Amino acid sequence: MRLYRCAVLALLFGTAEASIVDVLTKVKTFRSAGLELFSGLAEELKTQKEDSASKKAEAFSNDWLSVLGVQKGLTGLAKDFTLNYLGRDSYHDRNGPLVDALKQVSATLSARLGEEELGHELLRAMKKVCFEGKRLFASGGSLHEMLSDLLELLESKGAREALPHVMSTSRELKEALSYFSGPRVANEEL
16 A cells, blocks of 8 residues: 555656646645734734634644644645545545535635625635535544634634634635635646
């Protein structure tokens, strides 16, 4: 099995350099946007005197947007996705609701809504991403745990008011969401 994985990785890196570079660039964009988002969210929540929620936003950023880590951070998320879901029909045949939920977050960010309505719709769409992702990803895995932490943050006091202000200003976040909810990558592109 280990030899098989090594061969697959060699094929990936040897034949699809442009695709891998593109994916890594998008992950970097997503991380940058996430750091901006959760830093802004923590500050906005501090301004609202929601110190507990502000600390949750900081912890989420530190735990899940870190480059280091085995179970947590981007490395843990990438490991969980790559080893357990990428290219597997059991994942790709069932991920439609999650992809649709990601598209809804992106569409909501682009919609011309008042701040209160934007806050309500954005929170609803992001919670839908968490629910669909938690249904799809195995409990105990990094992806499931990250979505559980995000849902807890979204349900904390002050998040509804703080999110629209912070999220609507991030062009990078819109770009990253659009990429990750885009068309399925064909196997020959991997």
